[in-house]
Amino acid sequence: MSTQAANPLATEFELELDKPLTAYWLAIVRVLTGWWFFHAGITKIIENGLNFSYGPAYMQQMTGTALGPIPVWMGNNLGWLIAPGVPLFETLIGLALIAGALTRLAALGGVFFMVLFWVGNAGFGHGLVNSDLMGLLLFMTVLVLGAGRYYGLDAIIEKTKLVEQNPKLRYILG
Amino acid sequence: MTDTNDIVDRIAMGLSAALFTLGIVVLGIVETLAGKPFGAAPLTNDAGEVIATPMIDPTIRTGLVIAGLLVLALWGLYKVATPLVEETTTQREMTAD
Numbered sequence: 001m002s003t004q005a006a007n008p009l010a011t012e013f014e015l016e017l018d019k020p021l022t023a024y025w026l027a028i029v030r031v032l033t034g035w036w037f038f039h040a041g042i043t044k045i046i047e048n049g050l051n052f053s054y055g056p057a058y059m060q061q062m063t064g065t066a067l068g069p070i071p072v073w074m075g076n077n078l079g080w081l082i083a084p085g086v087p088l089f090e091t092l093i094g095l096a097l098i099a100g101a102l103t104r105l106a107a108l109g110g111v112f113f114m115v116l117f118w119v120g121n122a123g124f125g126h127g128l129v130n131s132d133l134m135g136l137l138l139f140m141t142v143l144v145l146g147a148g149r150y151y152g153l154d155a156i157i158e159k160t161k162l163v164e165q166n167p168k169l170r171y172i173l174g
Numbered sequence: 175m176t177d178t179n180d181i182v183d184r185i186a187m188g189l190s191a192a193l194f195t196l197g198i199v200v201l202g203i204v205e206t207l208a209g210k211p212f213g214a215a216p217l218t219n220d221a222g223e224v225i226a227t228p229m230i231d232p233t234i235r236t237g238l239v240i241a242g243l244l245v246l247a248l249w250g251l252y253k254v255a256t257p258l259v260e261e262t263t264t265q266r267e268m269t270a271d
Contacts (some may be wrong), residue, residue, distance in 0.1 A: 066237035115240060124214035124232050127205075128198055128239070171254055 002154040023150040028149040030097050037110060038094025044087035058120060065119045079162045089113070100152015103142060105172035110139035146174025179259060186249035190242040197238030201230050 044052050044062045055097035059075030059082065074082065089109055114136035123130050141147070148154030163169045208229040211217035217226040 064233065066233045066240050111243070114199075115243065119236050119240070122215070122232065127202060127213045128232065128235055129202075133239075167258055168254060171250070 026142075026145055026147040027100070027151040028082060029138060030100060030103065030142050030150070030152065033093045033110070033135075033142060034097025034099075035107075035111075036094070036135070037090050041087045041090025041092070043092055048087070050084035050088055052083050052086045055079075056085040059116070062116075062120045065122070066107075067116075067119055071116065071120065097142065097148075100102060100148035100150070100154050101157065102172055103148025103152060103154050104174050106173075107139045107143035107147075111136060111143065114139060148163060148174055177251075179256070182249070182252060186245055190245040190249075193238050193242030193245065199234050200225070201238075205230055212270045 006008065056075045056079035059071040062071035062075070065071065093106045093109045093113070096102050097110070114132060118130075118132035118136055121132055123132065146154070149158065157163060158170060158173055163173065205214065205228060206212050210226045211228060214228050214230075214232040214235060216224045216228070219225050
């Protein structure tokens with residue numbers, strides 16, 4: 001990277017959105033975010049299989065949050081889904097982001113998880129912007145920018161005839 | 175169709191941005207100016223007694239952010255439900271030589 005004394009902004013370090021640096025960094029963000037969730041999910045599976053009983057209990061104690069009675073209701077009535085679903089979906093979301101396949105759909109799932117973690121953990125001692133909200137922002141960034149197109153399988157999937165004939169599939173790919 | 179899309183897009187982006195900014199930044203400034211606790215959780219002493227509580231209930235602030243996310247979710251559903259805007263292509267005439 002070089003700098004010019006006359007114009008410090010005129011460098012070789014290109015930041016335009018269609019340049020390789022952006023593609024490289026979006027791929028890095030996507031893969032590392034994916035690994036984060038994959039690790040969280042697969043270690044739960046290794047320890048407890050598809051029976052994460054803490055999941056329903058965690059949601060049952062989420063009283064007085066901005067989500068109202070929804071988490072408590074889910075904890076009381078959807079335990080059959082939450083106990084296997086948390087480790088399974090965390091693992092699948094992670095794998096999807098690492099591979100860059102069905103990226104937007106997986107990132108949407110990640111946003112759903114992180115909203116629950118952000119509100120449920122309520123670690124607001126240093127303000128609302130904490131690591132849970134940062135995780136939420138990472139998933140939103142991957143979703144909005146369609147980061148699966150950069151060194152991910154979605155770049156190939158989006159060129160298939162199925163997607164060309166059904167372009168709305170790009171809303172869950174990318 | 176394009177005009178309607180433009181308006182919906184602008185409302186969705188503007189409203190969600192306003193909700194995010196209000197919940198995190200604007201009310202964060204208010205909370206900071208109100209004094210301790212500067213965060214959004216009650217402050218306790220070594221004995222575990224609460225010595226200061228946030229001026230604004232964090233439920234309200236997180237609710238504003240979640241409302242912003244809901245706006246984006248509804249916007250996404252709207253985009254899925256409405257027809258895609260066809261990309262206009264202009265063809266240039268090519269000469270044989």
